[in-house]
Amino acid sequence: MSEIPDAPLTGKALLQKVKELSHLPRRETAKLCGYCSKSKDGQLRVNLTDFYDAVLGAKGVPLDPDGNKDGRGREATYEVTVHQNGQIVIGSTYTDKMGLKAGDRFEIKLGYKHIHLKQKDESSKGQEDQVA
Numbered sequence: 001m002s003e004i005p006d007a008p009l010t011g012k013a014l015l016q017k018v019k020e021l022s023h024l025p026r027r028e029t030a031k032l033c034g035y036c037s038k039s040k041d042g043q044l045r046v047n048l049t050d051f052y053d054a055v056l057g058a059k060g061v062p063l064d065p066d067g068n069k070d071g072r073g074r075e076a077t078y079e080v081t082v083h084q085n086g087q088i089v090i091g092s093t094y095t096d097k098m099g100l101k102a103g104d105r106f107e108i109k110l111g112y113k114h115i116h117l118k119q120k121d122e123s124s125k126g127q128e129d130q131v132a
Helices: 011-020 026-032 048-058 092-098 122-131
Strands: 036-038 044-046 106-111 114-119
Touching: 011 026, 011 048, 026 044, 026 048
Parallel strands: none
Antiparallel strands: 036 044, 106 114
């Protein structure tokens, strides 16, 4: 049987070892890859969560425990859905990023499978008010 490494394996070395030990149970594989620690009473404790995170990271699946969230459990996806009433809502995450404020006006240009929103200049806003 293999020895437990001093430091946990990461990257390609971890993936190679996991492949070699594929016949063993997950706990044993994690232990032999160095994802274990000794408890206060001297027993060996397997850290499966750290092991799984390392395997996913080695496979290129990014795990960011802190995340770039806005505090409400959501993050910007740069996608919107047309609501049942036909409206499209652009959230405050995007409008804040652009520095938009209430009352800003846009010209809508429709294309084939796309919509362009072009912000109107402040100078054209005054001209429209005079015409109306």
